[in-house]
Amino acid sequence: MAVEQPVPTSAATPGDQTRIHNIGYRNYDGPRLGRSYATRSLYSQSLRGAYGLGRSVKSKVLPMLLFVVMCVPAAIMVAVAVATKAKDLPVDYTRYAIIMQAVISLYVASQAPQSVSRDLRFKTVPLYFSRPIETADYVRAKYAALASAMFVLTAAPLIVLYVGALLAKLDFADQTKGFAQGLVSVALLSLLFAGIGLVIASVTPRRGFGIAAVIAVLTISYGAVSTLQAIADAQNSTGAIPWIGLFSPVTLIDGVQSAFLGASSAFPGAVGPTNGEGVVYVLVVLGLIAACYGLLMRRYQKVGL
């Protein structure tokens, strides 16, 4: 009977562990792909995560729903344009994102915290930084992933519009130009919104706070700016309108695209910034994106281990 007993391996390894021992440990001598590969993996994981892929069913609901909500109006517009044989789409490519800004804000508010607050809250960050990647790699991967996710969200309806416009046999050159301008505009918007969202979310490990704070910053700034612009318009001080517009992300994008991307402005009186003022807009947008990146770097330098 006693002969049947498994050979004791090392100190105190009863039952199961003896079996493990028999399977044996294999060393890994395959390739180690290093920093840039790890950064790319983090990027793709975060990008998928921004749509709930590779996560629970529950976390897929909101991003997917918002994606559908973003695209449905575009599909309806296309259907209407095709059916009525209209000469132009009911909405410019550049205007679409401005009209749908509530959906975009909601998306960034829900996904920026899930991207960074989780790692902070569950203290996963030290595990990343005990591996080859550096602070900058982590920040870049997270920023790029959220910006890409937002670009997917904002560019998809433009593609629907563009394909629809071509099906409706609208002027090809005209539509392509508008589509390209729209893409540049939403790319800037994605970078700006993602940056703002991540900076706010990276300050708090609490996801709820992050969501509320991002929504507050985006909507309150827009509300305040558009109210002030309306007041300025009512008092006929139209010169002040473009300058006020510098203080909210949505109006910033609006200003840039009406100055340089042939968009009609959503500002009161439909008067966008002039070219000179437009340069200021572009500089402010680029400055804000750089500032967000810088703030994230500073934040994660502190988090460390």
Next chain:
Amino acid sequence: MIATESLSKRFPRVTALDRLSVDVGPGVTGLVGANGAGKSTMIKILLGLSPASEGRAEVLGLDVATKGAAIRERVGYMPEHDCLPPDVSATEFVVHMARMSGLPPTAARERTADTLRHVGLYEERYRPIGGYSTGMKQRVKLAQALVHDPQLVFLDEPTNGLDPVGRDEMLALIRRIYTDFGISVLVTSHLLGELERTCDHVVVIDGGKLLRSSSTTDFTQTTTTIAIEVTDTDEHPDGTRVMREALHARGVSVEAGSGLPGAGHILLLTAQGEETYDLVRDVVADLGLGLVRMEQRRHHISEVFTTEDEQRKEAAVHGS
């Protein structure tokens, strides 16, 4: 494996490490110190994540100041605190961490399955981590530190929060990391007792200073304490007192075990060798007392510190 040379780390208010020079070879090495002794700071420096204020350190022959990324590719780290997201499964999490260490996707999946099995996680690895017990979480934390087959692994307080059985299992696992997997281990703890059993070598630090660095066999020899408890008889109504006096008469210094439950009845003496046990037996027999217990005491780290602390305090008094 690890070599530090007058390594210091000063923060504005505290000195976490003070001219620490240690040499750690392959095997399981325990880094022992009370909370705040500088254990975690040392690991951070060794991972190349926090620059030392002074001195230098090498891990696997690589300078921590310049070769941090290369070190982190070959070293695993298990933090002291919780670090697991509750909403993903152990498999998904460890695969992701393997890729973060540079393993290609297929290798990451294979290594994850292997490693989780080696640390003792089976079917539950497909369930979200949120539902795991503390012991299982510790195993996942260990798995993510081992998944890329490092040459050296830093384990920061791996037995924290585990029950006695869980502790023993974890310690056995740590032992196997070196004996079976061939991965050297630096494990921190504030309990010297549990490291005595697991480690080949123990480094004790306190207040950022090196107190002692020696192999575990030296350690146990110099610090064995025996606790004895005897019964009272009609002849000797206070057996403990009689016992103490009798031992004193034979030249053995005895202290009362203080601060422990039933401490009044427990006598502590330092074992000089086998003959001490014989002496105790003979004394008990001569007095006709009953011997309730005679056992080796597990040392709490504070016992190692006491003498050193006292010396230092004395030195400080003399200095001022």
